[in-house]
Amino acid sequence: MITLNHYLIVSSALFALGLAGIIVRRNILVIYMCLEMMLSAANLALVAFSRFRVTDGLPDYSAQALVFFTITVAAAEVAVGLAIIVALYRSKQSVDVESVTKMQG
Amino acid sequence: MPAVFFYLFAAVTLLFGVMVIVSKNPVTSALSLAVSFVGLAALFLGLDAYFIGTVQVLVYAGAVMVLFLFIIMLLDIKAETGKTPNYAAVFAAIVVGVLLVLQVATIVSTFEKGKLTTLEVPLRPKEALAAMGKNALPGIQRDLEAGILPDTKLMGLQLYHHYGFHLQIIGLLLLVSTVGVVVLSKRENRTEGGAK
Numbered sequence A: 001m002i003t004l005n006h007y008l009i010v011s012s013a014l015f016a017l018g019l020a021g022i023i024v025r026r027n028i029l030v031i032y033m034c035l036e037m038m039l040s041a042a043n044l045a046l047v048a049f050s051r052f053r054v055t056d057g058l059p060d061y062s063a064q065a066l067v068f069f070t071i072t073v074a075a076a077e078v079a080v081g082l083a084i085i086v087a088l089y090r091s092k093q094s095v096d097v098e099s100v101t102k103m104q105g
Numbered sequence B: 001m002p003a004v005f006f007y008l009f010a011a012v013t014l015l016f017g018v019m020v021i022v023s024k025n026p027v028t029s030a031l032s033l034a035v036s037f038v039g040l041a042a043l044f045l046g047l048d049a050y051f052i053g054t055v056q057v058l059v060y061a062g063a064v065m066v067l068f069l070f071i072i073m074l075l076d077i078k079a080e081t082g083k084t085p086n087y088a089a090v091f092a093a094i095v096v097g098v099l100l101v102l103q104v105a106t107i108v109s110t111f112e113k114g115k116l117t118t119l120e121v122p123l124r125p126k127e128a129l130a131a132m133g134k135n136a137l138p139g140i141q142r143d144l145e146a147g148i149l150p151d152t153k154l155m156g157l158q159l160y161h162h163y164g165f166h167l168q169i170i171g172l173l174l175l176v177s178t179v180g181v182v183v184l185s186k187r188e189n190r191t192e193g194g195a196k
Helices: A004-024 A028-052 A061-092 B003-022 B026-046 B050-075 B087-109 B125-135 B138-145 B151-162 B164-184
Strands: none
Touching: A004 A028, A004 B003, A004 B026, A004 B087, A028 A061, A028 B003, A028 B026, A028 B050, A061 B050, A061 B151, A061 B164, B003 B026, B026 B050, B050 B151, B125 B138, B138 B151, B151 B164
8 A cells, every 4th residue: 555655755756856857967947847846846745744644634734835835936936047047048048057157166 | 546546646757757857858858847747746636635736737737837848949949969968977866866765765664654554544524523613614614514625725724824924925925036037037228328
């Protein structure tokens, strides 16, 4: 049967995938997608904990409220991040993170 | 949720997550991420979080991915060709990823409360109704009496009764980010006025 631990393992695997993607990929758009994946992985852990912490016969809705706020913040973050990417593309004509080396020491 | 569905949706989520990283074309990455999010939403539904599952599909698979695709097509980003991957980075990523999963697996293997199944912690609407007493809102009371989980109503109760202030802060955050996006994407007018 499926236990809480199963969900936690899937959540950590998704988080690790996102982290690996951020390390490997050079395209800043794909890096942003991997960031979204990591946020969703954290959401999965929160929802799983919410379901398995039953109080008075109902799941813990505080965790789900936190997930709701996380999704909202992620949406705001994507909007601002993509605007930065468009501004970056205008000045560099590229979305490769290796093209942005001005602050490299 | 039956075990087979859990494995199916977990596999969809993780396999399309891998596709996001390995595909050279950003459009393929974006579409894979959308499918991955739909799989994740199915996992949420299996955890009786119907509202969060719906919001996941609407906001992530809908709005956020459309935004990504729009930017990819606006900037006309082509697939990476002729580039060799940085093998040191690939090695580091695999090591970090495997270590992270192993670490969580080790912690989880000694986590006794995590060995419960959903059948061992069932939702009891009747018990919830008794605990709420006379304070239950009519809509919630009706659903709980019928023995169903009024997920969206309870979510609304939680957000507006306990997290009302936080909800307003989030609204302000969305406003600030909207204004920020407009300022960031405004083209600097170089023909008149010169440097700003």
